[in-house]
Amino acid sequence: MVSIEHKDVESLIGTGCNFSYVPLAGLSGGILVLWRSNLANFSMIESSSQFIIGDLDILNKGKWRIATIYGSKDVYNRRLLCNGLEPHITNDCIMVIGGDFNCLLDKEDKKGGRRFSFSFGPKEMKYFMTSNDIYELGFSGHRLTWSNNKKGSDQIMERLDRMMVNSISVNYNQQMVVKHLPRIVSDHCPILLNTLKSSSKVKKSIKFEDVWASYPASYAVVEKA
Template identity: 35%
Template sequence: MIGGDFNVVLNDEEKIGGIPILAQDIKDFAFCINSCELEEIQFKGNPFTWWNGRATNDCIFERLDRMLLNAELQNWFTHLEVEHLARTCSDHAPLLCTYGEVTQNQHRPFKFLKFWVDYESFFGTVESTYGDIFKQFIIREEIVRIKENLFEESPSSGNRSLLQQSQAEHKKYLHYEEEYWRQKYGIDKFVEGDRNTKFFHNLVKGRRKRLQIQRI
Protein backbone atom coordinates (compact mmCIF):
# COMPACT_ATOMS: atom_id res chain seq x y z
CA MET A 1 0.00 0.00 0.00
CA ILE A 2 1.16 3.49 -0.81
CA GLY A 3 -0.68 6.71 -0.11
CA GLY A 4 -0.38 10.41 0.50
CA ASP A 5 0.05 13.59 -1.51
CA PHE A 6 1.05 12.72 -5.09
CA ASN A 7 0.74 16.36 -6.18
CA VAL A 8 -0.98 15.40 -9.46
CA VAL A 9 -4.53 14.55 -10.55
CA LEU A 10 -5.73 11.74 -12.84
CA ASN A 11 -8.44 13.59 -14.78
CA ASP A 12 -10.13 16.95 -15.24
CA GLU A 13 -12.92 16.09 -12.77
CA GLU A 14 -10.42 16.11 -9.90
CA LYS A 15 -9.71 19.82 -10.19
CA ILE A 16 -11.63 23.11 -9.95
CA GLY A 17 -10.03 26.41 -10.91
CA GLY A 18 -6.34 27.23 -11.22
CA ILE A 19 -3.83 26.51 -13.98
CA PRO A 20 -4.88 23.98 -16.68
CA ILE A 21 -3.64 20.42 -16.14
CA LEU A 22 -0.75 19.19 -18.26
CA ALA A 23 -1.88 16.10 -20.18
CA GLN A 24 1.61 14.59 -19.97
CA ASP A 25 1.56 14.74 -16.15
CA ILE A 26 -1.71 12.81 -16.10
CA LYS A 27 -0.32 10.19 -18.51
CA ASP A 28 2.90 9.81 -16.50
CA PHE A 29 1.01 9.31 -13.24
CA ALA A 30 -1.39 6.78 -14.79
CA PHE A 31 1.54 4.92 -16.37
CA CYS A 32 3.31 4.73 -12.99
CA ILE A 33 0.21 3.29 -11.29
CA ASN A 34 -0.28 0.69 -14.02
CA SER A 35 3.41 -0.26 -14.10
CA CYS A 36 3.39 -0.94 -10.35
CA GLU A 37 0.15 -2.96 -10.72
CA LEU A 38 -1.66 -0.80 -8.21
CA GLU A 39 -5.34 -0.03 -7.85
CA GLU A 40 -7.00 2.84 -6.07
CA ILE A 41 -9.11 2.25 -2.96
CA GLN A 42 -12.61 3.65 -3.30
CA PHE A 43 -13.20 6.67 -1.12
CA LYS A 44 -16.11 8.41 0.53
CA GLY A 45 -16.46 12.02 1.59
CA ASN A 46 -15.42 15.22 -0.11
CA PRO A 47 -13.94 14.49 -3.59
CA PHE A 48 -11.30 17.21 -3.18
CA THR A 49 -8.43 16.71 -0.72
CA TRP A 50 -6.54 20.00 -1.17
CA TRP A 51 -7.54 23.68 -1.10
CA ASN A 52 -5.22 26.62 -1.68
CA GLY A 53 -6.86 28.64 1.11
CA ARG A 54 -8.18 31.39 -1.15
CA ALA A 55 -11.64 32.55 -2.15
CA THR A 56 -13.59 33.81 -5.20
CA ASN A 57 -11.70 33.56 -8.52
CA ASP A 58 -8.39 32.60 -6.87
CA CYS A 59 -9.91 29.53 -5.19
CA ILE A 60 -8.51 26.11 -6.27
CA PHE A 61 -9.69 22.64 -5.24
CA GLU A 62 -7.83 19.50 -6.28
CA ARG A 63 -7.72 15.83 -5.42
CA LEU A 64 -4.01 15.31 -4.79
CA ASP A 65 -4.15 12.66 -2.04
CA ARG A 66 -5.09 9.02 -2.59
CA MET A 67 -4.41 5.46 -1.40
CA LEU A 68 -3.17 2.71 -3.76
CA LEU A 69 -2.63 -1.01 -3.15
CA ASN A 70 -1.63 -4.14 -5.03
CA ALA A 71 -3.62 -7.34 -5.66
CA GLU A 72 -1.95 -9.29 -2.84
CA LEU A 73 -3.07 -6.82 -0.20
CA GLN A 74 -6.59 -6.78 -1.66
CA ASN A 75 -6.75 -10.54 -1.10
CA TRP A 76 -5.83 -10.07 2.57
CA PHE A 77 -8.25 -7.21 3.19
CA THR A 78 -11.35 -7.44 1.04
CA HIS A 79 -13.26 -4.53 2.62
CA LEU A 80 -10.77 -1.68 2.59
CA GLU A 81 -12.25 1.80 2.51
CA VAL A 82 -10.78 5.31 2.54
CA GLU A 83 -12.55 8.32 3.99
CA HIS A 84 -11.53 11.91 3.24
CA LEU A 85 -11.72 13.64 6.61
CA ALA A 86 -12.29 17.35 7.16
CA ARG A 87 -9.43 19.76 6.53
CA THR A 88 -8.75 21.28 9.97
CA CYS A 89 -5.01 21.61 10.66
CA SER A 90 -3.68 21.56 7.10
CA ASP A 91 -4.61 22.51 3.54
CA HIS A 92 -4.75 18.75 2.82
CA ALA A 93 -7.52 16.42 4.02
CA PRO A 94 -6.38 13.47 6.18
CA LEU A 95 -7.09 10.03 4.69
CA LEU A 96 -8.56 7.44 7.06
CA CYS A 97 -8.18 3.84 5.82
CA THR A 98 -10.38 1.20 7.50
CA TYR A 99 -11.15 -2.48 6.93
CA GLY A 100 -13.70 -4.99 8.16
CA GLU A 101 -16.62 -4.32 10.45
CA VAL A 102 -16.62 -1.46 12.91
CA THR A 103 -17.20 -2.61 16.49
CA GLN A 104 -19.56 -0.62 18.65
CA ASN A 105 -18.08 1.14 21.66
CA GLN A 106 -19.08 -0.34 24.99
CA HIS A 107 -21.15 1.79 27.35
CA ARG A 108 -18.98 3.45 29.97
CA PRO A 109 -20.17 4.68 33.38
CA PHE A 110 -20.22 8.41 33.98
CA LYS A 111 -16.95 9.83 35.30
CA PHE A 112 -16.07 13.43 36.04
CA LEU A 113 -13.05 14.79 34.16
CA LYS A 114 -11.42 17.94 35.51
CA PHE A 115 -10.77 19.58 32.12
CA TRP A 116 -14.54 20.12 31.71
CA VAL A 117 -14.38 23.13 34.01
CA ASP A 118 -12.40 24.98 31.30
CA TYR A 119 -15.36 24.73 28.95
CA GLU A 120 -17.40 27.93 28.80
CA SER A 121 -20.78 26.13 28.85
CA PHE A 122 -19.75 23.58 31.46
CA PHE A 123 -23.02 23.12 33.34
CA GLY A 124 -25.15 23.06 30.22
CA THR A 125 -22.86 20.49 28.63
CA VAL A 126 -22.99 18.19 31.66
CA GLU A 127 -26.79 18.43 31.88
CA SER A 128 -27.40 17.76 28.17
CA THR A 129 -24.70 15.25 27.21
CA TYR A 130 -23.07 14.07 30.45
CA GLY A 131 -19.80 15.35 29.14
CA ASP A 132 -19.67 13.08 26.07
CA ILE A 133 -16.72 14.92 24.51
CA PHE A 134 -16.38 12.37 21.71
CA LYS A 135 -19.94 12.94 20.55
CA GLN A 136 -19.36 16.69 20.56
CA PHE A 137 -16.09 16.18 18.66
CA ILE A 138 -17.90 14.23 15.91
CA ILE A 139 -20.55 16.96 15.67
CA ARG A 140 -17.89 19.66 15.24
CA GLU A 141 -16.11 17.59 12.60
CA GLU A 142 -19.38 17.18 10.67
CA ILE A 143 -19.95 20.94 10.85
CA VAL A 144 -16.53 21.46 9.26
CA ARG A 145 -17.55 19.08 6.45
CA ILE A 146 -20.74 21.04 5.82
CA LYS A 147 -18.88 24.37 5.78
CA GLU A 148 -16.33 22.90 3.37
CA ASN A 149 -19.07 21.85 0.95
CA LEU A 150 -20.73 25.25 1.27
CA PHE A 151 -17.47 27.03 0.50
CA GLU A 152 -16.72 24.79 -2.48
CA GLU A 153 -20.16 25.54 -3.94
CA SER A 154 -19.72 29.26 -3.34
CA PRO A 155 -16.08 30.24 -2.54
CA SER A 156 -16.88 33.70 -1.17
CA SER A 157 -15.05 35.52 1.59
CA GLY A 158 -18.07 35.12 3.87
CA ASN A 159 -18.19 31.36 3.43
CA ARG A 160 -14.44 31.18 3.95
CA SER A 161 -14.87 33.00 7.27
CA LEU A 162 -17.58 30.52 8.34
CA LEU A 163 -15.30 27.62 7.42
CA GLN A 164 -12.41 29.03 9.41
CA GLN A 165 -14.67 29.56 12.45
CA SER A 166 -15.84 25.93 12.34
CA GLN A 167 -12.23 24.76 11.98
CA ALA A 168 -11.25 26.78 15.07
CA GLU A 169 -14.10 25.19 17.04
CA HIS A 170 -12.98 21.75 15.89
CA LYS A 171 -9.40 22.42 17.07
CA LYS A 172 -10.76 23.35 20.51
CA TYR A 173 -12.37 19.95 20.82
CA LEU A 174 -9.14 18.32 19.71
CA HIS A 175 -7.63 19.91 22.81
CA TYR A 176 -10.44 18.53 24.99
CA GLU A 177 -9.86 15.04 23.58
CA GLU A 178 -6.15 15.27 24.35
CA GLU A 179 -6.90 16.36 27.93
CA TYR A 180 -9.27 13.43 28.32
CA TRP A 181 -6.66 10.82 27.42
CA ARG A 182 -3.97 12.57 29.45
CA GLN A 183 -6.13 12.42 32.58
CA LYS A 184 -7.11 8.80 31.88
CA TYR A 185 -3.43 7.83 32.09
CA GLY A 186 -2.79 10.04 35.12
CA ILE A 187 -0.08 12.32 33.70
CA ASP A 188 -0.08 15.74 35.39
CA LYS A 189 2.86 17.30 33.59
CA PHE A 190 4.34 16.81 30.15
CA VAL A 191 6.44 18.79 27.68
CA GLU A 192 4.32 20.94 25.39
CA GLY A 193 4.87 20.37 21.67
CA ASP A 194 3.21 18.14 19.09
CA ARG A 195 -0.24 16.83 19.90
CA ASN A 196 -0.04 13.90 22.31
CA THR A 197 -3.58 12.49 21.92
CA LYS A 198 -2.42 9.29 20.20
CA PHE A 199 0.46 8.93 22.68
CA PHE A 200 -1.83 9.11 25.72
CA HIS A 201 -4.38 6.83 24.07
CA ASN A 202 -1.74 4.14 23.48
CA LEU A 203 -0.54 4.45 27.10
CA VAL A 204 -4.07 3.89 28.39
CA LYS A 205 -4.51 0.86 26.13
CA GLY A 206 -1.16 -0.54 27.29
CA ARG A 207 -2.04 -0.11 30.97
CA ARG A 208 -5.40 -1.82 30.47
CA LYS A 209 -3.65 -4.72 28.73
CA ARG A 210 -1.22 -5.13 31.64
CA LEU A 211 -4.11 -5.18 34.13
CA GLN A 212 -5.94 -7.99 32.33
CA ILE A 213 -5.98 -11.41 34.04
CA GLN A 214 -4.74 -13.96 31.55
CA ARG A 215 -5.12 -17.02 33.77
CA ILE A 216 -5.65 -18.13 37.39
Protein backbone atom coordinates (compact mmCIF):
# COMPACT_ATOMS: atom_id res chain seq x y z
CA MET A 1 0.00 0.00 0.00
CA VAL A 2 2.58 2.55 -1.18
CA SER A 3 -0.14 4.65 -2.81
CA ILE A 4 -3.87 4.22 -3.37
CA GLU A 5 -6.11 5.78 -6.00
CA HIS A 6 -9.89 5.83 -6.42
CA LYS A 7 -9.67 3.16 -9.10
CA ASP A 8 -7.99 0.81 -6.60
CA VAL A 9 -10.81 1.33 -4.08
CA GLU A 10 -13.48 0.88 -6.76
CA SER A 11 -11.94 -2.42 -7.84
CA LEU A 12 -12.21 -3.68 -4.25
CA ILE A 13 -15.66 -2.53 -3.10
CA GLY A 14 -17.25 -0.63 -5.99
CA THR A 15 -18.09 3.02 -6.48
CA GLY A 16 -19.42 5.59 -4.01
CA CYS A 17 -16.65 5.49 -1.41
CA ASN A 18 -13.99 7.95 -0.36
CA PHE A 19 -10.88 7.15 1.66
CA SER A 20 -7.87 8.23 3.71
CA TYR A 21 -4.80 6.09 4.27
CA VAL A 22 -1.36 5.73 5.80
CA PRO A 23 1.10 3.87 3.51
CA LEU A 24 3.16 0.83 4.38
CA ALA A 25 6.29 1.21 6.49
CA GLY A 26 8.64 -1.25 4.82
CA LEU A 27 6.78 -4.55 4.45
CA SER A 28 4.30 -4.02 7.29
CA GLY A 29 1.72 -1.58 8.58
CA GLY A 30 -0.56 0.58 6.52
CA ILE A 31 -4.06 1.82 7.44
CA LEU A 32 -6.99 2.40 5.11
CA VAL A 33 -10.19 4.23 6.16
CA LEU A 34 -13.21 4.05 3.84
CA TRP A 35 -16.62 5.72 4.04
CA ARG A 36 -19.73 5.93 1.87
CA SER A 37 -19.80 9.42 0.38
CA ASN A 38 -23.62 9.54 0.34
CA LEU A 39 -23.86 8.64 4.05
CA ALA A 40 -20.94 10.43 5.71
CA ASN A 41 -17.94 12.69 5.32
CA PHE A 42 -14.63 12.11 7.10
CA SER A 43 -12.20 14.92 7.95
CA MET A 44 -8.79 13.64 9.03
CA ILE A 45 -7.26 15.45 12.02
CA GLU A 46 -3.96 13.60 12.39
CA SER A 47 -2.29 10.39 11.25
CA SER A 48 0.80 8.33 11.98
CA SER A 49 2.05 4.84 11.25
CA GLN A 50 -0.18 3.64 14.13
CA PHE A 51 -3.42 5.56 13.72
CA ILE A 52 -5.72 7.73 11.64
CA ILE A 53 -8.01 10.02 13.64
CA GLY A 54 -10.68 12.35 12.36
CA ASP A 55 -14.28 13.55 12.56
CA LEU A 56 -16.97 11.58 10.76
CA ASP A 57 -20.15 13.54 9.99
CA ILE A 58 -22.82 10.85 9.65
CA LEU A 59 -26.21 11.40 8.04
CA ASN A 60 -28.89 11.63 10.79
CA LYS A 61 -26.34 10.81 13.53
CA GLY A 62 -24.19 13.95 13.74
CA LYS A 63 -20.44 14.09 14.30
CA TRP A 64 -18.43 11.16 15.65
CA ARG A 65 -14.70 11.21 16.31
CA ILE A 66 -13.13 8.05 14.93
CA ALA A 67 -9.64 6.63 15.55
CA THR A 68 -8.53 3.64 13.49
CA ILE A 69 -5.65 1.79 15.11
CA TYR A 70 -2.76 -0.40 14.01
CA GLY A 71 -0.59 -0.47 17.13
CA SER A 72 3.05 -1.39 17.19
CA LYS A 73 4.11 -4.72 18.69
CA ASP A 74 6.90 -2.87 20.50
CA VAL A 75 5.77 -1.46 23.85
CA TYR A 76 8.00 1.62 23.55
CA ASN A 77 6.76 2.47 20.05
CA ARG A 78 3.18 1.91 21.23
CA ARG A 79 3.62 4.79 23.66
CA LEU A 80 3.69 7.01 20.58
CA LEU A 81 0.20 5.71 19.77
CA CYS A 82 -1.18 6.67 23.18
CA ASN A 83 0.63 10.01 23.18
CA GLY A 84 -0.69 10.79 19.71
CA LEU A 85 -4.30 9.95 20.61
CA GLU A 86 -4.50 11.77 23.95
CA PRO A 87 -4.69 15.39 22.63
CA HIS A 88 -7.67 14.42 20.45
CA ILE A 89 -9.74 12.49 23.00
CA THR A 90 -12.92 14.45 23.63
CA ASN A 91 -16.29 14.28 25.37
CA ASP A 92 -17.82 16.90 23.09
CA CYS A 93 -19.07 14.13 20.78
CA ILE A 94 -19.18 10.35 20.52
CA MET A 95 -15.70 8.91 20.08
CA VAL A 96 -14.82 5.40 18.89
CA ILE A 97 -11.27 4.01 19.01
CA GLY A 98 -10.96 0.67 17.27
CA GLY A 99 -8.56 -1.65 15.52
CA ASP A 100 -5.52 -3.82 16.12
CA PHE A 101 -3.83 -2.62 19.32
CA ASN A 102 -1.27 -5.47 19.31
CA CYS A 103 -1.57 -5.56 23.10
CA LEU A 104 -2.99 -8.16 25.47
CA LEU A 105 -4.78 -6.89 28.58
CA ASP A 106 -5.62 -10.10 30.41
CA LYS A 107 -4.55 -13.74 30.64
CA GLU A 108 -7.90 -14.66 29.05
CA ASP A 109 -6.74 -12.82 25.91
CA LYS A 110 -4.21 -15.53 25.00
CA LYS A 111 -4.24 -19.25 24.22
CA GLY A 112 -1.06 -21.18 23.46
CA GLY A 113 2.55 -19.99 23.23
CA ARG A 114 4.34 -18.12 25.97
CA ARG A 115 2.33 -17.47 29.13
CA PHE A 116 0.72 -14.03 29.48
CA SER A 117 2.59 -11.56 31.70
CA PHE A 118 1.04 -8.38 33.10
CA SER A 119 4.06 -6.32 32.04
CA PHE A 120 4.61 -2.68 31.05
CA GLY A 121 2.56 -3.01 27.86
CA PRO A 122 -0.75 -4.07 29.43
CA LYS A 123 -0.21 -1.77 32.42
CA GLU A 124 0.36 1.28 30.24
CA MET A 125 -2.62 0.50 27.99
CA LYS A 126 -4.96 0.10 30.97
CA TYR A 127 -3.65 3.32 32.49
CA PHE A 128 -4.21 5.11 29.17
CA MET A 129 -7.84 3.95 29.20
CA THR A 130 -8.42 4.94 32.83
CA SER A 131 -6.75 8.35 32.71
CA ASN A 132 -8.60 9.31 29.53
CA ASP A 133 -12.03 7.97 30.61
CA ILE A 134 -12.08 5.37 27.83
CA TYR A 135 -14.22 2.23 28.07
CA GLU A 136 -13.99 -1.03 26.18
CA LEU A 137 -17.20 -2.24 24.54
CA GLY A 138 -18.47 -5.76 25.08
CA PHE A 139 -18.66 -8.12 22.12
CA SER A 140 -20.25 -11.26 20.71
CA GLY A 141 -18.41 -13.96 18.79
CA HIS A 142 -15.09 -15.70 19.42
CA ARG A 143 -13.05 -13.89 22.08
CA LEU A 144 -9.65 -14.36 20.42
CA THR A 145 -9.37 -12.26 17.26
CA TRP A 146 -5.96 -13.30 15.93
CA SER A 147 -4.39 -16.65 15.10
CA ASN A 148 -0.97 -17.71 13.84
CA ASN A 149 -2.90 -20.19 11.62
CA LYS A 150 -1.02 -23.19 12.96
CA LYS A 151 -2.46 -26.43 14.33
CA GLY A 152 -2.18 -28.43 17.54
CA SER A 153 0.43 -27.45 20.13
CA ASP A 154 1.93 -24.84 17.76
CA GLN A 155 -1.29 -22.83 17.56
CA ILE A 156 -1.36 -19.40 19.22
CA MET A 157 -4.53 -17.31 19.47
CA GLU A 158 -4.79 -13.83 20.98
CA ARG A 159 -7.25 -10.98 21.41
CA LEU A 160 -5.50 -8.05 19.73
CA ASP A 161 -8.48 -6.20 18.20
CA ARG A 162 -10.80 -4.01 20.28
CA MET A 163 -13.39 -1.24 20.24
CA MET A 164 -13.21 1.51 22.85
CA VAL A 165 -15.45 4.55 23.42
CA ASN A 166 -15.48 7.73 25.49
CA SER A 167 -17.85 8.33 28.42
CA ILE A 168 -20.46 10.22 26.39
CA SER A 169 -20.84 7.12 24.21
CA VAL A 170 -21.76 5.04 27.27
CA ASN A 171 -24.86 7.22 27.74
CA TYR A 172 -25.68 7.33 24.03
CA ASN A 173 -29.37 6.71 23.31
CA GLN A 174 -28.51 3.81 21.01
CA GLN A 175 -26.88 0.60 22.16
CA MET A 176 -23.45 -0.11 20.66
CA VAL A 177 -22.84 -3.76 19.85
CA VAL A 178 -19.49 -5.18 18.71
CA LYS A 179 -19.36 -8.43 16.74
CA HIS A 180 -16.23 -10.49 16.11
CA LEU A 181 -16.81 -11.93 12.64
CA PRO A 182 -15.24 -15.18 11.37
CA ARG A 183 -11.70 -15.13 9.98
CA ILE A 184 -11.72 -15.89 6.26
CA VAL A 185 -8.61 -14.71 4.39
CA SER A 186 -6.81 -12.82 7.16
CA ASP A 187 -5.18 -13.98 10.39
CA HIS A 188 -7.43 -11.42 12.14
CA CYS A 189 -11.19 -11.45 12.71
CA PRO A 190 -13.00 -8.44 11.25
CA ILE A 191 -14.72 -6.50 14.05
CA LEU A 192 -18.07 -4.83 13.38
CA LEU A 193 -19.70 -2.03 15.40
CA ASN A 194 -23.50 -1.84 15.16
CA THR A 195 -25.78 0.75 16.76
CA LEU A 196 -29.18 -0.47 17.91
CA LYS A 197 -32.09 1.49 19.36
CA SER A 198 -32.15 1.25 23.12
CA SER A 199 -35.19 1.86 25.31
CA SER A 200 -33.12 2.73 28.36
CA LYS A 201 -29.74 4.28 28.98
CA VAL A 202 -26.84 2.02 29.80
CA LYS A 203 -25.80 2.42 33.40
CA LYS A 204 -22.19 3.53 33.82
CA SER A 205 -20.18 1.28 36.12
CA ILE A 206 -17.09 2.18 38.10
CA LYS A 207 -14.18 -0.25 37.95
CA PHE A 208 -10.89 -0.29 39.83
CA GLU A 209 -7.82 -2.49 39.51
CA ASP A 210 -5.22 -2.73 42.28
CA VAL A 211 -2.35 -2.23 39.82
CA TRP A 212 -3.47 1.38 39.19
CA ALA A 213 -2.47 2.23 42.75
CA SER A 214 1.16 1.51 41.80
CA TYR A 215 1.12 4.56 39.47
CA PRO A 216 1.54 7.81 41.47
CA ALA A 217 -0.10 9.72 38.62
CA SER A 218 -3.33 7.78 39.22
CA TYR A 219 -3.90 9.69 42.48
CA ALA A 220 -4.15 12.94 40.52
CA VAL A 221 -6.66 11.34 38.14
CA VAL A 222 -8.88 10.21 41.04
CA GLU A 223 -8.59 13.58 42.79
CA LYS A 224 -9.56 15.42 39.59
CA ALA A 225 -12.59 13.15 39.11
